[in-house]
Every structure is written in C-alpha cells, then in structure tokens.
Amino acid sequence: MIEIDRLEVRFGGVRALNSLTATLDAPVTGLIGPNGAGKTTLLNVLSGFVRPTAGSVKVDGQDVAKLPTYRRSAFGIRRTFQTEQVVLNLSVWDNVAGMLDHVPFAPRQRDEVIRSALRYTALADRAHWIGGALAAADRRMVEIARCIVGAPKVVMMDEPGAGLSESESDFLRKAIVGIPDFCGAQVLLVDHDVDLISATCSKTLVLDFGTMIAFGPVEATLKDPKVRAAYLGEAA
Amino acid sequence: MPNLGPFIVSGLSTGALYALSAVGLVVLYRASGVVNLAQGAVGALSAIIAWQIADSGGPQWIGWIAGTSAATLISLAYGRLIAPRLAHSDPIVRAVATLGLALVILGFMDLFWGEYGRVLRLPTDSLGVRILDVRITYTRLIALGVALGVTAATLVFLARTRMGLAMRALANRREISALLGVPILKVDSWAWGISGAIAGVSGILLANLARMQPLFLTFIVIPAIAAAIAGRVQSLAVAVLGGLAIGIIEAIGTPFPAIAPYRTLTPFVFAILALIWLQRHGHTLIGSGAALGDADVRQNSSAASARPRSLALGLAAGAAAAFLVALVLPEVVNSYWLRVLTAATILALASLSAGILYAQLGMVSLCQYALVGVGGWATLRIWHATHWPVEIPVLCGGVAAALFGLVFGLPALRMRGLYLALTTLMIAGGFQVIITATDFPDGGSGFIGKIYDAPRLYMGRPDLAKSDAAYFRYCVAALVIAYLVILWHQRSRVGRAWAMIRRSEACALSASVNIVAYKVWGFALAGFLAGICGGLLAALVGELDLSSFPASESILLFAVTVIGGAYSWLGPIVAGLLLRAVPGLLNDWHIDGNIATIVFGAGLLHALITAPTGVSGQILDIVERIRTRALPRREKAL
Numbered sequence: 113m114i115e116i117d118r119l120e121v122r123f124g125g126v127r128a129l130n131s132l133t134a135t136l137d138a139p140v141t142g143l144i145g146p147n148g149a150g151k152t153t154l155l156n157v158l159s160g161f162v163r164p165t166a167g168s169v170k171v172d173g174q175d176v177a178k179l180p181t182y183r184r185s186a187f188g189i190r191r192t193f194q195t196e197q198v199v200l201n202l203s204v205w206d207n208v209a210g211m212l213d214h215v216p217f218a219p220r221q222r223d224e225v226i227r228s229a230l231r232y233t234a235l236a237d238r239a240h241w242i243g244g245a246l247a248a249a250d251r252r253m254v255e256i257a258r259c260i261v262g263a264p265k266v267v268m269m270d271e272p273g274a275g276l277s278e279s280e281s282d283f284l285r286k287a288i289v290g291i292p293d294f295c296g297a298q299v300l301l302v303d304h305d306v307d308l309i310s311a312t313c314s315k316t317l318v319l320d321f322g323t324m325i326a327f328g329p330v331e332a333t334l335k336d337p338k339v340r341a342a343y344l345g346e347a348a
Numbered sequence: 349m350p351n352l353g354p355f356i357v358s359g360l361s362t363g364a365l366y367a368l369s370a371v372g373l374v375v376l377y378r379a380s381g382v383v384n385l386a387q388g389a390v391g392a393l394s395a396i397i398a399w400q401i402a403d404s405g406g407p408q409w410i411g412w413i414a415g416t417s418a419a420t421l422i423s424l425a426y427g428r429l430i431a432p433r434l435a436h437s438d439p440i441v442r443a444v445a446t447l448g449l450a451l452v453i454l455g456f457m458d459l460f461w462g463e464y465g466r467v468l469r470l471p472t473d474s475l476g477v478r479i480l481d482v483r484i485t486y487t488r489l490i491a492l493g494v495a496l497g498v499t500a501a502t503l504v505f506l507a508r509t510r511m512g513l514a515m516r517a518l519a520n521r522r523e524i525s526a527l528l529g530v531p532i533l534k535v536d537s538w539a540w541g542i543s544g545a546i547a548g549v550s551g552i553l554l555a556n557l558a559r560m561q562p563l564f565l566t567f568i569v570i571p572a573i574a575a576a577i578a579g580r581v582q583s584l585a586v587a588v589l590g591g592l593a594i595g596i597i598e599a600i601g602t603p604f605p606a607i608a609p610y611r612t613l614t615p616f617v618f619a620i621l622a623l624i625w626l627q628r629h630g631h632t633l634i635g636s637g638a639a640l641g642d643a644d645v646r647q648n649s650s651a652a653s654a655r656p657r658s659l660a661l662g663l664a665a666g667a668a669a670a671f672l673v674a675l676v677l678p679e680v681v682n683s684y685w686l687r688v689l690t691a692a693t694i695l696a697l698a699s700l701s702a703g704i705l706y707a708q709l710g711m712v713s714l715c716q717y718a719l720v721g722v723g724g725w726a727t728l729r730i731w732h733a734t735h736w737p738v739e740i741p742v743l744c745g746g747v748a749a750a751l752f753g754l755v756f757g758l759p760a761l762r763m764r765g766l767y768l769a770l771t772t773l774m775i776a777g778g779f780q781v782i783i784t785a786t787d788f789p790d791g792g793s794g795f796i797g798k799i800y801d802a803p804r805l806y807m808g809r810p811d812l813a814k815s816d817a818a819y820f821r822y823c824v825a826a827l828v829i830a831y832l833v834i835l836w837h838q839r840s841r842v843g844r845a846w847a848m849i850r851r852s853e854a855c856a857l858s859a860s861v862n863i864v865a866y867k868v869w870g871f872a873l874a875g876f877l878a879g880i881c882g883g884l885l886a887a888l889v890g891e892l893d894l895s896s897f898p899a900s901e902s903i904l905l906f907a908v909t910v911i912g913g914a915y916s917w918l919g920p921i922v923a924g925l926l927l928r929a930v931p932g933l934l935n936d937w938h939i940d941g942n943i944a945t946i947v948f949g950a951g952l953l954h955a956l957i958t959a960p961t962g963v964s965g966q967i968l969d970i971v972e973r974i975r976t977r978a979l980p981r982r983e984k985a986l
Contacts, residue, residue, distance in 0.1 A: 159857070159858065160857070161857070181857055182856075182857050182860055182861060182862050182863065183860060184860070185857075185858055185860035186860040190858070191858055193854060193855075193858075197851060197852055197854055197855035197858065198851075198855075199844075199847045199848055199850075200851065201847060202844060202847045202848075206844050209841075209844060210841070210844035210845065210859050210861075213841035213844060213845065213859075214841075214845075214859060214860035214861055215860060258858075258859065
C-alpha cells in the first residue's frame with residue numbers, strides 16, 4: 113500500500129507535483145497523463161532521486177523520506193527506467209545477482225530465487241549472456257527480473273511498453289499482471305499506451321500539470337470527461 | 349612579522365596569470381565541454397619559442413608573436429582535427445585526451461630544448477614604478493592589466509557578440525544548438541583559438557615572472573584548474589578571483605621559512621576546500637553521472653563474447669604462462685634486460701591499479717605513480733627502521749599508499765564526473781612539491797633517515813629472492829597474486845557493484861549499491877596495488893630516486909594503461925613493457941628517450957579515439973579470429 117499525502121515537488125518555479133493525495137492499494141495501478149504531468153517525478157520521489165518540497169509518501173507504513181536513496185531498493189522499492197539501465201558487460205545472471213547482493217536475504221535460496229526470476233521473465237536459457245548481447249526487449253525483461261527478486265514491496269515501471277513488437281508486448285502484459293502473485297509486490301505502471309493500462313491495471317491515477325484529476329477503476333476513469341479532455345484531447 | 353607588501357604585489361601579478369589561464373579553461377569548457385589539461389603545455393611551447401627567437405638574436409617582439417601564434421595554431425589544430433572525433437564521448441574522456449596533446453608537446457620540448465632552467469627576459473623587467481613603497485616592474489603591471497583586460501573582453505564578447513551567444517548556446521545543449529543552426533565547428537574553433545592565444549600570452553608572461561622550464565610551465569595548469577573548479581568551470585568571475593587568491597596566498601608564504609617550501613601546495617588545498625564547499629552546498633556538478641559506458645558496448649559488440657569462457661581453463665592457462673615466463677626468461681636474457689623486465693613486471697602492478705579504476709569503475713586517477721612513490725618511500729623507511737622481512741614493509745607500503753590516496757581523494761570520490769581526474773592530477777602535483785620540499789629523506793637509518801655525506805644504506809631483498817633471477821620470479825608471483833585478487837573482486841558482489849556504478853548512478857542506486865563506499869573501496873584497492881608496486885621497486889634497486897616521481901610520470905602511467913588496454917588482463921603487462929622495455933630498446937638503439945613520451949601521447953589520443961580496448965584488445969581480437977578459423981566445427985556446435 114502506498115499512501116501519498118499532500119505531496120509537492122517544485123523545480124524552481126515549476127510545480128511538477130501539486131499537493132497530491134492518494135492511497136494506492138490495487139495490485140497493479142496505472143499512472144497516466146500527458147507529457148510533463150509529473151508521472152516520472154512521482155516515481156523519482158519514491159526511488160529517492162528527487163526530494164519532495166512538502167508532503168510525504170508512505171510505503172507499507174514506512175515514511176520513505178527517512179530512507180536514504182541507496183537503501184530504498186533493499187527496503188523493497190524497485191523500478192525500471194525509461195531508458196533501460198542493464199549493465200552491458202555483466203551476464204544476465206550477474207545483473208540480477210547484483211540486486212540480491214544488497215538486499216537482506218537468505219543466501220541459501222539465492223540461486224533458486226534468481227533462477228525462478230529468470231524463468232518468469234523467459235531469460236533462463238540466456239542466463240550467461242552478457243547484457244550487451246541482448247535485444248532491447250530482453251533487456252527490459254532483465255530489468256523486470258532485477259525488480260522481482262528478494263521480497264520487493266513496490267515495482268515501478270516507467271514506460272516499459274515503448275518500442276516493443278506485438279508479441280513482445282503480449283508477453284510484457286502477462287509478466288506485469290503476474291508480478292503481484294509472483295512476489296507479492298504492488299505494481300505502479302507509467303505508460304502512454306491506454307491499451308496496456310486497461311489490459312493490466314485495476315485502478316488508474318490520472319495526472320495533469322502535477323495535479324490529480326481522476327483516480328479510480330480503469331474503465332470508469334478513462335471515460336471521465338475531464339480525463340478525456342486532458343489526456344485524449346477531446347473537448348470537455 | 350615581515351613586511352608582506354612586496355609579496356602581495358608579486359602574488360597579485362602571478363595570480364593574475366593563473367586567473368588568465370583559468371579564464372582560458374572556462375571559455376573553452378563552456379563552449380566545447382573540454383577541460384583542456386594541455387593549456388599549460390601550450391603556454392610552455394609559446395614561451396620556449398619566444399625564448400629561442402630572442403636567444404638566436406631575433407627581435408623580441410617577433411618571438412612573442414611567433415610564440416603566441418604557435419600556441420593559437422596548435423590549440424586550433426587540436427580543436428579542429430582531434431576534438432570533434434571525441435565530441436560524443438564522456439567529458440572525462442574529452443579532458444583526458446588533452447593529456448595526450450600535453451605529452452606530445454612536452455616530449456617535443458624535451459627533445460629539442462631539454463629541462464634546463466632558462467631566463468626569458470622582457471624589456472619591461474628593468475622599468476618600474478613605486479607603489480606603497482614597493483617597486484613594481486612594468487612586466488608585473490602588464491600581467492595584471494592583461495589578465496583583467498582579457499577577462500573583461502571575454503565577458504563582453506560572450507555577452508554582446510553573435511559568436512558569444514553561439515558559445516553560450518553550445519554550452520547548454522550541443523545537439524540542440526546544432527539543430528537550431530549554430531555552426532558547431534566554427535564556434536568550437538573560435539573557442540579553441542581564443543583559449544590557445546590566452547595560453548600563449550600567459551605562458552610567455554609566466555616564463556618571465558616564474559620560471560622558464562617546460563615541465564614547470566606545463567603544470568602551471570594546476571592552479572588554473574583549481575581556480576576554475578571553484579567556479580564549477582562555469583563562472584569567469586569566480587575563476588578570476590580564485591586565480592588571484594591562489595597567487596597571493598602562495599606568495600605570502602614566501603617569507604616564512606616553515607611554510608615556504610610547501611607554498612606551491614596552495615592550489616591543491618584551495619581546490620580541495622572548494623570541492624568540499626561545493627559538495628556541502630549541493631551544486632550541480634560537471635558532467636553527467638554516467639561514466640564510460642560506451643566503451644563496453646563497442647568492446648563487447650562481437651557476438652562471440654556472448655559465449656561463456658571457462659574460468660578454470662583461463663586460470664590454468666594464465667598460471668601456466670606465468671610459470672613458464674618465470675622459469676625461462678631469467679635463463680635466456682642478459683642481466684641488463686632481466687632488470688628491465690623485472691621493472692616492467694613491477695610496473696604492470698601500477699598499470700593494473702590505474703586500469704581497475706578506469707575499466708571497472710569508469711574513474712580516471714592521474715596520481716597512481718605518486719602513490720607508487722608513497723608506497724616505495726614507506727617501504728624503504730619501515731625496512732630501515734625495523735629490518736623486518738621485506739614482505740611486511742612492502743605490505744605496509746601498500747597500506748600507506750592506499751590511506752594517502754584516500755585522505756586526499758575522498759572529497760572528489762564523493763562527487764561525480766570530472767572532479768576525481770582533476771583532483772588526482774593535483775595530488776600528483778602536490779606529491780612532487782612535498783618530496784622536493786622534504787628532500788625525500790632516505791638512505792639513513794631509522795624512520796626519517798636522511799644521509800647527506802655518508803654512504804647511503806640500501807634496502808635488502810626478500811630472503812626468498814636475493815639474486816636477480818629469483819627476484820624476477822618473486823615479482824611475477826606478486827603480479828599473479830594481484831591478478832587473482834582483482835579477479836576475485838570482479839566475480840564477487842564488489843565487481844557487480846562496480847559494473848553497475850560504471851553503467852550509471854541510477855542503475856547502481858536502483859540496486860541499493862552504496863556508491864561512495866564502493867568507489868572508496870576501489871580507490872583504496874588501487875592505491876594498495878600502487879603502493880606494493882613502489883615497495884617492490886624499492887627492493888629491486890635498494891633505494892628510490894627523488895626525481896623519478898614527477899607528476900608527468902603519473903600521466904604517462906595513465907596513458908600507457910589506456911594504450912595497453914585496461915579492459916583485458918593483457919593490458920597491464922603491455923603497459924609495463926611500454927614503460928620500461930621500450931625506453932630500454934630505444935637506449936639500445938641510441939634513440940632519444942623523449943621520443944617515447946611523444947609516441948605515448950599520440951598513442952593515448954589514438955586509443956581514446958579509435959581503439960578503446962588498446963593494444964591488448966587488438967592482440968586478443970587477432971588471437972580470437974585465428975581460433976575461430978582453426979575451430980570452425982566447435983563454433984557450429986554452439
């Protein structure tokens with residue numbers, strides 16, 4: 113459960129997030145809005161890359177502001193990036209193992225955990241490949257595998273669907289929907305692709321200019337005239 | 349209290365020249381994103397040309413014009429021909445590449461003119477005015493006037509002209525400015541030309557006011573960098589004030605005998621304080637967090653590397669090769685070459701230490717040879733004081749070098765991008781100052797034993813390895829152990845954390861890697877290896893020479909590490925051979941050793957531009973190709 117309370121982020125004079133209050137409890141929550149709406153800023157607050165000017169965010173009751181940035185993954189806040197950040201000269205296995213190195217974890221189950229995460233992301237047969245030898249879609253999967261090992265609490269994905277082919281996109285959807293069952297984590301999904309959001313999320317939060325304009329079940333929210341005006345460009 | 353007036357005045361004019369150099373650095377960095385570490389070398393060349401023309405009886409003014417034009421042209425040529433090839437590299441790579449230019453110019457000057465102290469006279473030296481009871485020569489006034497005038501002109505140029513506007517645009521976003529129609533090459537060339545001219549003028553004036561010596565003038569870039577750092581290589585005003593402050597503080601120390609020998613440490617101390625201040629106040633830093641990620645894409649682009657290599661097989665082959673070398677070499681080479689090869693083996697350790705930082709962490713350290721000196725000195729003194737078995741002093745030397753590096757490198761390790769490279773360059777310069785000031789106490793007994801008129805005491809060798817042949821084998825064994833330590837690191841969590849840090853800060857943070865801690869560990873380990881290298885060098889000869897640890901050696905070490913190829917196991921060995929065996933060969937063939945400096949400088953540029961994996965990468969590629977041709981069936985089976 114993610115509790116966001118009157119969260120505000122300012123960059124100079126620009127308000128990237130403006131008094132945002134919401135409680136995200138769905139297994140997969142979508143986060144949509146036009147460019148510059150503050151979606152990635154919200155993810156950056158959670159992973160500690162951006163300090164909020166006011167307000168707080170709690171994950172499972174823990175105020176994340178009290179955790180130093182580099183502790184947040186160990187605590188359970190994981191993310192993938194808009195431009196993937198797979199280490200190109202490490203093997204797929206080591207890319208995932210690098211995450212477990214810093215997460216408090218029983219070392220005996222380590223190999224089994226990595227193996228099952230790689231099976232989940234269909235990378236098991238390429239575990240020894242170096243990151244640089246993988247195709248772009250597979251690197252996305254490596255990032256997801258990194259996120260789902262060692263008791264994650266929140267998995268945040270920043271536009272994971274960009275540039276994927278149809279079959280790759282299908283596999284991604286299944287992978288996203290399965291994450292809560294696989295490892296117990298809640299998923300926070302940022303994407304422009306409304307199809308992807310409707311297919312995977314049960315609730316969605318819509319941002320526009322840093323302000324929440326709607327939040328609720330996906331179907332209903334997407335039909336909301338305010339959302340259609342801001343996001344889909346229709347006249348209200 | 350002595351009368352400080354004259355010192356403040358002389359400091360003000362030297363400081364004005366530091367400020368002028370700093371302005372040159374900032375203008376170029378803002379327009380082209382290059383921190384030009386060759387600024388001092390370009391100025392030195394200008395000064396020596398001016399001296400040469402005056403010395404051969406030509407009119408002085410022709411010398412000044414020729415020197416400044418040469419500086420402008422060289423800078424322009426580099427900016428036009430070489431810098432564009434690196435325009436898309438990381439800021440660190442772009443800065444380090446200019447060291448290649450510095451080495452080429454330095455080797456060239458040493459080849460033709462040598463490192464003698466000369467005097468460059470200017471007609472304004474004998475005329476002067478009295479201000480505040482201090483006689484000031486016109487040269488000093490001119491220096492101050494030129495510095496302030498050029499800075500003011502630069503500010504006006506950047507603020508008021510179209511070219512200035514274009515430069516400011518480039519400073520913000522290169523690609524976007526290009527799309528908007530800013531002629532990048534033209535603007536770049538202007539910036540390089542201006543900074544070259546500034547370097548030329550300040551070189552001539554500094555040669556007159558300070559000292560006319562190529563190496564000294566080359567490293568005059570250090571105070572300029574310190575001043576520029578204080579303004580984040582962005583602010584001209586801070587750079588000017590910083591330069592003046594460094595000059596004055598340096599000069600005020602002169603009348604105090606206790607401080608005087610150390611006063612050239614001022615820029616270093618100044619820069620460290622500036623770094624700590626910048627860090628406390630959370631300013632944005634130079635360069636992005638992402639380090640040298642490009643190189644490994646290129647390095648690993650061949651599909652063949654997707655195939656796992658057998659670790660056990662590689663280890664066995666390596667051990668067998670080392671064993672064979674250790675067994676056979678001492679039997680087949682003469683005693684001179686055996687010593688050369690021993691030194692090459694030991695220096696492979698130093699290159700390994702610079703190489704792990706560069707290849708594993710994407711950090712550039714330009715002080716590794718100074719750390720070799722620290723380790724060597726600590727080893728010598730601990731051995732003379734205790735006469736313990738050699739291994740213990742050598743290990744202590746390693747620890748001493750690691751601590752020394754950490755204490756001074758820590759403020760930079762906490763920051764991103766270029767700062768570590770710049771700070772370590774200053775550490776190398778600072779170490780040179782310290783050993784000159786303390787006269788490198790060695791040769792006597794006890795911890796601080798300096799011998800002046802009695803015969804020097806020599807350090808002994810390990811009990812296991814008294815003869816030259818045995819000591820060679822001993823050093824090969826030490827190198828093998830160092831490789832194993834590094835290999836273990838690479839394959840453990842440390843190596844994975846390093847790889848993630850090098851990929852990007854975001855990548856490392858998203859895996860809960862404590863970036864500073866792992867950088868500190870890498871830097872300490874590298875310092876330890878450098879220290880061990882120093883200890884083994886000390887035991888090879890029995891003593892160390894004060895003059896063999898100038899800052900330029902650290903730069904040379906970094907250059908050959910990149911040329912050798914930091915990404916592969918073979919690289920450090922190639923680098924060790926380049927450092928010791930090549931000068932040995934040149935000696936055999938009666939060729940001037942300075943040629944090697946020029947070749948290494950050019951080699952560094954070549955490696956950074958076209959061959960990031962260096963010589964060893966190319967050798968291993970050829971081996972790989974031969975192997976794939978010889979074993980076509982195995983390839984198919986995979």
